[in-house]
Amino acid sequence: MMDPSTLRYDAAGLLPAIVQDATTGVILMLGMMNAEAVQRTQQDGFVTFWSRSRQCLWTKGETSGNTLRVAGMHADCDADALLIQAIPAGPTCHTGSTSCFGPGGLAGFLGTLEATIERRGRQAGASSYTAQLLHGPLQRRAQKVGEEGVELALALAMQDDAAVISEAADLVYHMAVGLRARGISFADVFKELARRHRPEP
Numbered sequence: 001m002m003d004p005s006t007l008r009y010d011a012a013g014l015l016p017a018i019v020q021d022a023t024t025g026v027i028l029m030l031g032m033m034n035a036e037a038v039q040r041t042q043q044d045g046f047v048t049f050w051s052r053s054r055q056c057l058w059t060k061g062e063t064s065g066n067t068l069r070v071a072g073m074h075a076d077c078d079a080d081a082l083l084i085q086a087i088p089a090g091p092t093c094h095t096g097s098t099s100c101f102g103p104g105g106l107a108g109f110l111g112t113l114e115a116t117i118e119r120r121g122r123q124a125g126a127s128s129y130t131a132q133l134l135h136g137p138l139q140r141r142a143q144k145v146g147e148e149g150v151e152l153a154l155a156l157a158m159q160d161d162a163a164v165i166s167e168a169a170d171l172v173y174h175m176a177v178g179l180r181a182r183g184i185s186f187a188d189v190f191k192e193l194a195r196r197h198r199p200e201p
Contacts, residue, residue: 002073004038008080015080019047019060019092022071022085023187026111028092029100031060033082045070047086066090087187091115110186113173117180133177141181144174 009015013035019028031049033041037057040048047068048059061067068086075082091111093100096119098111121134133141148171155163179185 002042002075002082004035004042006079007035007038007075007082008078009035010080014050014052015082017047017049017082017084019068019084019086021098021111021187022087023190024111026099027101028068028086028088028098029060038082041070041084042073047084060092061089064090064094066092068092090118110172110176113176114180114185117177121180130177133174134181138181141174141178145171145178148174 014032017031017033021028032052034050037048037050046059047070048057051058067089070084070086072085073082091098096115117130120128120130152167152171155167
């Protein structure tokens with residue numbers, strides 16, 4: 001873990017801390033830290049900032065539950081800024097988005113898709129297609145993944161790019177619903193892909 005005694009704070013005793021998803025690499029948010037926030041973050045293992053508006057420490061997710069569990073902390077070359085790799089528990093932004101900076105590319109969009117599916121599944125009495133799949137029988141979810149997989153294979157065989165894109169989108173959506181129903185995230189899938197990855201020599 002980083003040595004906090006090497007950090008250089010500004011005149012107000014603060015430095016910026018960029019939080020990055022440890023699995024996807026998506027930039028999640030930017031906050032300010034003082035020495036106490038750095039110490040609390042290292043001790044508790046959850047990202048804690050200094051709130052300039054409230055003039056107090058606040059741990060991300062202490063109200064919403066969308067915490068940021070620390071996977072790594074690194075100072076930049078001048079030791080006046082931090083990069084924190086974290087594992088988010090739900091969307092980071094108060095808007096419900098994965099990142100405060102927007103979708104954040106493919107990985108960020110998949111996180112937003114997961115958050116949307118989770119939210120629709122929590123809505124009491126929801127009648128959306130997503131909610132029906134989540135609360136319906138396991139066989140129905142498995143059937144839809146199988147159907148979409150076959151339709152994608154057929155589109156690939158027909159070499160129809162528009163159909164391939166459409167069917168691939170259907171498959172990713174139904175796969176995301178199936179994963180959510182089992183409490184599995186795309187981050188878990190990314191970790192497995194990273195484990196299998198063998199860099200080129």
